[in-house]
Amino acid sequence: MIFGQLMELDGFSWVSNFTLWGSTPLLLTVPEAEANSALVLAGVLLSLVVIYFASKVGGEISNRFGLPPVLGELVGGVIVGVSAxxxxxFPEGGADATSSLIMNFLQTTAGLAPEEVAPTFAAQSEVISVLAxxxxxxxxxxxxxxxxxxxLMAVGIQAAVVxxxxxxxxxxxxxxxxxxxxGVPAVPAIFAGAxxxxxxxxxxxxxxxxxxxLNSREGQIILGAAVIDDVLGIIVLAVVASLAKTGEVDVGNVIYLIISATGFLLGAILLGNVFNKTFVTVVDRLKTRGELVIPAFIFAFVMSYLAAAIHLEAILGAFAAGLVLDETDKRKELQKxxxxxxxxLVPIFFVTVGAKTDLGVLNPAVPSNREGLIIAIFLIAVAIVGKVVTGAAVFGQPGINRLAIGVGMIPRGEVGLVFAGVxxxxxxxxxxxxxAIIMMVILTTFLAPPLLRFVFPPTTAVGGEPETPV
Structure with a gap:
């Protein structure tokens, strides 16, 4: 996950210049227009209204058609976002403040000054991105x-192979x-392949x-493989980014990422055997409101920070924290x-992913899109087939649904957008x-939920035992 951050001092962007007062140079600071803090909050609140409305309507419609609600949330995001x-x-998608209807609404109804629109838009967008x-x-x-x-550990080898x-x-x-x-040159081709x-x-x-x-054999293999895939993806991204920047691969950085990723995941697993009893002991001594969920989130956020600090994904730390606490006696109560x-919070993420998706790149009427469309068809085919074949790599699991495993690996989502952004x-x-890369990300992201619904009968694990939806 990549954030663009604007560093400011007391809300000002400062420009330094010198002028002469007599013969003495003086340093002057000239404040540029700053965000209206009250209307930043107003913009965030309006954005959340839009997000929750889009996620709920989209999720309900999707559910009525027997599709996963997350697909409706993604589509809802597309409708309220840059495509419609x-x-x-969001600024990182190429939009400016004048294209935001929320900013226009604040100007009309709340007196947002024209010079405050751009910084207010940037601040409001950053808050929503952080919430996502x-x-x-x-x-x-x-x-x-x-x-x-x-x-998860029982299917660890299969997940690693997949x-x-x-x-x-x-x-x-x-x-x-x-x-x-x-005829694409080597470095861009390697980047697209990555x-x-x-x-x-x-x-x-x-x-x-x-x-x-989620807890079927197929689900556990998909989940384990997706976690390992995320780690491998970070390493691949580091390799191709250094190749694009210098023409050479930073071997030291690659080795560091491999060691830190392996050490972090193994350390989290070993920590579970030691920490879970301590966690329960501490929680049992707490008597005030949030005595269970607050310590759990403290632990999850610390693990997320540690993952981010060693240049992994924060989500890997959060997932590892959940695995550790899953082994405690408080698991079911904590889940509730x-x-x-x-x-x-989760709908903000999915609606935001949809909102940042610009379907304009799919328009063949735009001449500059046509070459990209041809390349995109190739990339989409490789993206789908290249993941579906992973199911064939599973061994020692008679009767397992290999097609479901392959389909579960298809969506690129926000991870693919990070590659495109870099x-x-x-x-x-x-x-x-x-x-073409953006089109591949869009199509695989939106195709995966209905395909998973097709290959996985709802509420029943593929192994044949009924499973209660979580």
Missing amino acids: LHLLV ELGVVILLFEIGLESNLKE ACVGVAVPFGAGTAGLMIWF ALTATSIGITSKVLSELGT QVVPIADM GSASGVLSKPLEA
């Missing part, structure tokens, strides 16, 4: 609580195809949870207390190739 209504737009990131952290913590560490195949096949096929058939390796653990795990198949918090910032991607 412009109620929820917090939402996916909470989601992965909740998924960790719902998972079974012992079952993850490695799911990285190697689309990366190799995508890179080679772009170079051979489309974008094909990602798997959105947030989207996949949410759909599995809604279908009640986390659900309403997740219900408030590639765009580095200047290594041409406009058609960048548009």
